[in-house]
Amino acid sequence: MAKTILVPGGAGFIGSHTLLALKAAGYTPLVLDNLSNGHQDAVLDANFIEGDIRDEALLDQLFENHAIDAVVHFAAFIEAGESVRDPMKFYDNNVAGSLNLVRAMVRHGVRKMVFSSTAAVYGDSTDAPLTEDLxxxxxxxxxxxxxxxxxxxxxxxxxxxxQAIALRYFNAAGADPEGRLGERHDPETHLIPLVLQAASGQRDAISIFGTDYDTRDGTCIRDYIHVADLADAHVKALEHLFTQDDSKVRGRRGFYDAFNLGNGQGFSVREVVDAAKQVTGVDFTVKEEERRPGDPAVLVANAEKARTTLGWSPSIPALEDMVAHAWNFMGQS
Ligand SMILES: NC(=O)c1ccc[n+]([C@@H]2O[C@H](COP(=O)([O-])OP(=O)(O)OC[C@H]3O[C@@H](n4cnc5c(N)ncnc54)[C@H](O)[C@@H]3O)[C@@H](O)[C@H]2O)c1
Incomplete structure (x- = not known):
């Protein structure tokens, strides 16, 4: 029988793309999302429950009424700038919410979780590329x-x-190659959709913050990973957890591991801007501004561990494809 996967945050950007990958791999996703930032129509035909991971009674009811085999947990607030202005909002949702969820799992004997973590755990490390043990x-x-x-x-x-796996994403980018889904953050803070908003005329210009970094063209370098490749990594991580049962995990001994998910190849802000101009054919206005505090010059993943342990590797590594898929979703191509 198809395994049922609870997906908190499944109506969001990465969660909704992962629903497609889960279904394609034969799993039955069950989405739990409070729609604070997600979109109900993004779950397409997946089962959807509107609710909050901080609602203990709702979680008990969910785990009692559904035979849940594992949890793939995306639900969180994600905007780093807002977290500086309102940290308690983030500790409440991201930490207390996750605590509530894990408690409910333990209470109901559900042992497997894949968790959305981030390259932000490494701070402004100057090592490049970044490995998990930093x-x-x-x-x-x-x-x-x-x-x-x-x-x-x-x-x-x-x-x-x-039994938990944390996946540390670098910069999620792109959109479903078939155009069914895409990125709809509000407010949008991610570079590729912002650049495409400049191309489509939704914003007047795009700003490059800092052109004097010690990089190949003076602008910051980041690791962009296609959202469909991130989705695929969740399926691989689940498969890894499901094989733990019979092999390594005995009795109450659990399992925890963390993996970087990135391209391993960085792209500079200027390269993203150039790719967007090329894909869209629009010569939008670019402003060069001062560096922003706290922006490291280079953040690139070493994703070797995910390759060797999970058998995962990016299948859409080209920046132009990520930009083209995002543009296609915006309905402009
Ligand atoms: N987008 C990126 O580049 C990126 C990078 C690293 C890590 N991440 C992590 O990946 C996850 C998904 O990111 P995303 O870009 O898809 O964000 P998103 O905001 O599109 O998705 C998060 C979803 O969680 C839901 N949600 C939030 N709090 C909830 C709660 N208490 N109960 C139920 N649902 C709740 C929101 O409504 C939304 O649908 C997040 O945990 C984020 O921290 C994202």
Whole structure:
């Protein structure tokens, strides 16, 4: 019988794309989302429950009424700047919400979780590319909340037999190659959709913050990973957790591991702008501005561990494809 996967946050950008991958792999996703930032129509034909991971009674009811085999947990607030202005909002949702969810899982004997973590746990590390074992020194409350949840999963795995994988995404980008889904954050803070908004005339111009970094063209370099490749990694991580049962995990001994998910190949802000001009054919206005505080020059993943352990590798690594898929979703191509 198809395994049922609870997907908190499944109406969001990465969650909704992962629903497609889960269904294609033969799983039955069950979405739980409070629609604080998600879109109900993004779950397409998946089962959807409107609700909050902080609602203990709702979680008990869900775990009692559905034979849930694993949880793929995306539900969180994601905007780092807002987390600096309102940290308690982030600790409440991201940390207390995840605690409530993991408690309910333990109560109901559901042991497997894939968790959305982030490259922000590494802070402004100057190492490049970044490996999983580097110190975790987040520089904003958002990153702190994600690292706090990772610690909780690690410790609960040791004490209560939880089997958890944290996936540390770098910059999620692109859209479903078939055009069914895309990125609809509001407010939008991610570079590729912002650049495409400039191309479509939704904004007057795009700003490049800092052109004097020690990089190949002076602008910051980031690691963009196609959202369909992220979705695929969740399926691979689940498969890894499902094989743990019979092989390595005995009794109450749990399992916890963390993997970087990135292209391993960085693209500069200027390269993103140029790719957007090429894909859209629009010569939009670009403003060069001062550096922003707290922006490291280079953030690139070493994703070798995900390759070797999960058998995952990006299948859409080209920046032009990520930009083209995002543009296609915007209905402009
Ligand atoms: N987008 C990126 O580049 C990126 C990078 C690293 C990590 N992440 C992480 O990946 C996850 C998904 O990111 P995204 O870009 O899809 O964000 P998103 O905002 O589109 O999706 C998050 C979803 O969670 C839901 N949600 C939030 N709080 C909830 C709660 N208490 N109960 C139920 N639902 C709740 C929102 O309504 C939304 O649908 C997040 O955990 C984020 O921290 C994203």
């Amino acid at each position: 110190p975790k020194v987040p520089i904003n409350p958002y990153g702190q909340t994600k690292w706090a949840v990772e610690c909780m999963l690690r410790d609960t795995a040791a004490a209560d037999g939880l």
